[in-house]
Amino acid sequence: MSIPKISDVAGTWKVLTGNHTVSHAVKLARVDVISAYPITPQTHIVELLSEMVASGELPARFITVESEHSAMAACIGAAVGGVRTFTATSAQGLALMHELLHWAAGARLPIVMVNVNRAMAPPWSIWTDQNDSLSQRDTGWMQVYAESNQEVLDLLLMAYRVAETVLLPVMVVLDAFVLSHTAEPVYLYDQEVVDAFLPSLDYPYKLDFTDPRSVGNLADPSLYFEFKVRQEQAMQRARQVWKEVGEAFGTHFGRSYEPVEAYRVEDADTVFVIAGATATTVRVAVDHLRERGERVGLLKLRLFRPFPFEAVRDALRGASRVVVLDRNISFGHHGIFFQEVKSALYGMQPAPDMFGAVIGLGGRDVTVDTVLEVYDKLSAWDPTDPTPHFVGARFREDGA
Amino acid sequence: MSVKTVNTTQRHYGLLFHAGEQELLEPGHVACQGCGATLAMRLALKALGPRTAVVVPACCWTVIDGPFPQHALRVPLFHTAFETAAIAATGIRAALSIRGEEDVTVMAWAGDGGTYDIGLQALSGAAERNEDVLYVVYDNEAYMNTGIQRSGATPVGAWTTTTPDGARRHVLKKDIVGILAAHRVPYVATVSPAFPEDFVRKFKKARDIRGFRFIQVLSPCPPGWKFPSEKTVSLARLAVETLVFPLVEMEDGRRVTVNYRPARPRPVEDYLQAQGRFRNLPEALREEIRRQILERFEDLLEAHRKTHGTDENIPTTLR
Numbered sequence: 196m197s198i199p200k201i202s203d204v205a206g207t208w209k210v211l212t213g214n215h216t217v218s219h220a221v222k223l224a225r226v227d228v229i230s231a232y233p234i235t236p237q238t239h240i241v242e243l244l245s246e247m248v249a250s251g252e253l254p255a256r257f258i259t260v261e262s263e264h265s266a267m268a269a270c271i272g273a274a275v276g277g278v279r280t281f282t283a284t285s286a287q288g289l290a291l292m293h294e295l296l297h298w299a300a301g302a303r304l305p306i307v308m309v310n311v312n313r314a315m316a317p318p319w320s321i322w323t324d325q326n327d328s329l330s331q332r333d334t335g336w337m338q339v340y341a342e343s344n345q346e347v348l349d350l351l352l353m354a355y356r357v358a359e360t361v362l363l364p365v366m367v368v369l370d371a372f373v374l375s376h377t378a379e380p381v382y383l384y385d386q387e388v389v390d391a392f393l394p395s396l397d398y399p400y401k402l403d404f405t406d407p408r409s410v411g412n413l414a415d416p417s418l419y420f421e422f423k424v425r426q427e428q429a430m431q432r433a434r435q436v437w438k439e440v441g442e443a444f445g446t447h448f449g450r451s452y453e454p455v456e457a458y459r460v461e462d463a464d465t466v467f468v469i470a471g472a473t474a475t476t477v478r479v480a481v482d483h484l485r486e487r488g489e490r491v492g493l494l495k496l497r498l499f500r501p502f503p504f505e506a507v508r509d510a511l512r513g514a515s516r517v518v519v520l521d522r523n524i525s526f527g528h529h530g531i532f533f534q535e536v537k538s539a540l541y542g543m544q545p546a547p548d549m550f551g552a553v554i555g556l557g558g559r560d561v562t563v564d565t566v567l568e569v570y571d572k573l574s575a576w577d578p579t580d581p582t583p584h585f586v587g588a589r590f591r592e593d594g595a
Numbered sequence: 596m597s598v599k600t601v602n603t604t605q606r607h608y609g610l611l612f613h614a615g616e617q618e619l620l621e622p623g624h625v626a627c628q629g630c631g632a633t634l635a636m637r638l639a640l641k642a643l644g645p646r647t648a649v650v651v652p653a654c655c656w657t658v659i660d661g662p663f664p665q666h667a668l669r670v671p672l673f674h675t676a677f678e679t680a681a682i683a684a685t686g687i688r689a690a691l692s693i694r695g696e697e698d699v700t701v702m703a704w705a706g707d708g709g710t711y712d713i714g715l716q717a718l719s720g721a722a723e724r725n726e727d728v729l730y731v732v733y734d735n736e737a738y739m740n741t742g743i744q745r746s747g748a749t750p751v752g753a754w755t756t757t758t759p760d761g762a763r764r765h766v767l768k769k770d771i772v773g774i775l776a777a778h779r780v781p782y783v784a785t786v787s788p789a790f791p792e793d794f795v796r797k798f799k800k801a802r803d804i805r806g807f808r809f810i811q812v813l814s815p816c817p818p819g820w821k822f823p824s825e826k827t828v829s830l831a832r833l834a835v836e837t838l839v840f841p842l843v844e845m846e847d848g849r850r851v852t853v854n855y856r857p858a859r860p861r862p863v864e865d866y867l868q869a870q871g872r873f874r875n876l877p878e879a880l881r882e883e884i885r886r887q888i889l890e891r892f893e894d895l896l897e898a899h900r901k902t903h904g905t906d907e908n909i910p911t912t913l914r
């Protein structure tokens with residue numbers, strides 16, 4: 196099948212913030228039930244959705260709950276009822292949902308949510324970092340990280356298709372302010388084009404009055420384990436489904452998506468790895484370094500759960516140094532993407548030296564210079580160092 | 596040869612009231628003997644019928660329904676997190692309405708812990724938005740599933756494992772129906788499994804009202820309250836006859852109806868005596884409890900008079 200040019204796909208260019216892009220994506224996905232609670236920097240998403248629902252432009256039910264915890268529980272109830280659901284949150288709100296995130300995944304509900312990456316308090320911060328979403332890594336949600344507002348739209352449409360294929364929830368993650376509040380040109384597809392890509396939901400386990408069942412009841416030690424094995428098998432399958440849906444997206448919309456995106460890695464000695472909007476900055480830094488004659492590349496992680504082991508290994512094979520840039524930290528260890536990539540490369544021959552830098556916590560600017568600073572420090576770093584390297588942070592003069 | 600047909604009236608000849616033939620609770624459930632909460636579910640489903648979706652948070656009923664793959668109810672049941680009964684039910688309601696299944700009753704069925712305590716926030720939110728769900732609290736006055744710990748519904752002086760010397764409170768338990776009525780929801784009621792006719796009438800009435808409906812069922816629990824399991828119904832009756840648990844309806848948060856005013860209330864002491872959990876109640880506290888129970892009933896009568904202009908119309912017999 197021939198891949199259409201974007202200009203051949205029916206739609207219109209709009210200048211949209213990341214948040215408003217989300218609202219439009221939800222509308223295009225024909226979501227039935229939305230439930231959300233406001234938190235900066237996510238609020239514009241729910242405000243625009245409220246307007247769309249109030250005007251009848253989006254024929255959905257918006258449940259204006261009293262907390263994020265209830266927002267997720269409302270989506271869970273609606274998903275059990277067999278309809279398409281959406282919520283959006285950030286930081287404290289996501290943390291408050293934690294128990295319900297396990298519930299949604301364990302009950303195999305294809306809920307899609309947006310998390311706008313924001314630093315966890317205290318101290319209070321409304322600015323971007325990845326500790327909120329990464330703290331939910333082990334809840335059984337799939338996670339994808341967007342770099343641009345267009346990617347936000349596209350990932351959301353793909354998210355529904357993948358979630359409803361493997362029956363697991365998806366979290367689409369975008370950076371606070373850098374994407375959420377920044378307007379970019381976004382190509383909004385016409386409804387019919389999206390409908391042809393995303394069929395309506397037919398949830399096989401919806402509440403049924405002719406065959407009444409109990410969902411989620413006690414499973415003793417002779418049964419619980421198998422439930423979890425099935426859940427993981429669905430995750431394994433999702434790895435392939437993301438690949439296929441990313442390709443199908445290309446066939447349909449003229450823009451395909453891989454679980455990871457490699458940039459100038461072919462002959463690179465040193466490859467940066469990053470997820471989220473900061474990838475754009477790193478791409479520019481890679482170009483600078485290339486101009487300096489350095490053999491440098493970038494690997495952008497798009498899909499984080501399920502982790503795309505093969506794709507990461509393929510892209511990093513041949514590099515002698517891998518530098519993972521984390522806008523997050525696992526206290527007492529390193530940046531979280533660093534740990535993940537390091538474990539993904541275990542056993543690869545020859546193995547690159549692995550370095551991790553923690554950058555940009557709480558929305559601290561990450562500029563091209565930050566990335567160059569990391570690069571220039573590399574030769575002085577010991578890859579076996581048990582402590583993370585902070586770049587762009589100030590330290591007290593006494594070194595403490 | 597003529598076939599003898601037996602109609603319901605004949606078959607139950609001699610019965611004053613029959614809750615209905617249809618059993619939507621199978622006998623294979625795993626509740627303790629004499630579980631008031633289980634009797635309550637049986638009656639509730641008889642009243643509501645098969646087009647009912649049940650939402651159960653963490654509580655004894657998580658277990659009672661049976662472990663996977665068993666299921667004692669003949670209606671769908673969704674198990675949800677402890678504090679989410681009201682909102683998970685709201686979500687299901689939204690989905691069923693979108694699916695065009697408007698006739699289904701979505702019933703949240705939670706314990707007192709999931710209602711008075713950890714679930715109060717979501718409950719208040721759903722009530723305040725007047726969500727179209729029926730919320731039932733089967734109130735056994737403690738966290739029974741985890742082994743009898745106190746809750747916000749544990750009465751003054753009652754023994755639990757976390758109040759080994761008796762619940763340290765000096766006033767009656769949290770007024771949950773008052774709290775719900777203060778949300779001005781269309782319908783709030785109290786029922787007792789010892790009064791099945793009143794019970795079934797209120798559930799049917801609740802079923803046919805749109806908006807948020809709340810029913811409190813006092814559900815005696817033999818192991819938790821320390822009484823013999825064959826006494827469940829008589830103890831449930833005693834709670835009403837002693838005015839410990841008045842049967843009322845509150846409509847739109849304003850119109851209060853007391854459904855039963857025993858001609859001669861039984862002494863509160865009879866109710867306390869019948870349960871091991873009140874064994875170590877000091878005499879002074881017994882007197883104080885009695886006073887507060889009468890005071891509460893007086894308040895309800897006053898609200899009834901305000902609604903009806905009189906309290907003469909309150910029945911003095913009830914089934």
Ligand SMILES: Cc1ncc(C[n+]2csc(CCOP(=O)(O)OP(=O)(O)O)c2C)c(N)n1
Pocket residue numbers: 653654655656677678705706707708709710735736737738739740741746
């Ligand atoms: C968030 C959370 N905290 C604690 C528990 C443990 N837990 C399960 S049931 C229960 C008590 C339930 O009490 P109640 O709602 O009164 O129902 P009952 O057991 O008396 O039927 C508790 C504390 C839980 N499941 N979830």
Ligand code: SF4
Pocket residue numbers: 626627628629630631632633655659735739740815816817818819
């Ligand atoms: S502990 Fe009480 S409420 Fe729980 S099943 Fe037994 S009798 Fe019923």
Ligand SMILES: [Mg+2]
Pocket residue numbers: 706707708733734735736737738739746
């Ligand atoms: Mg209880």
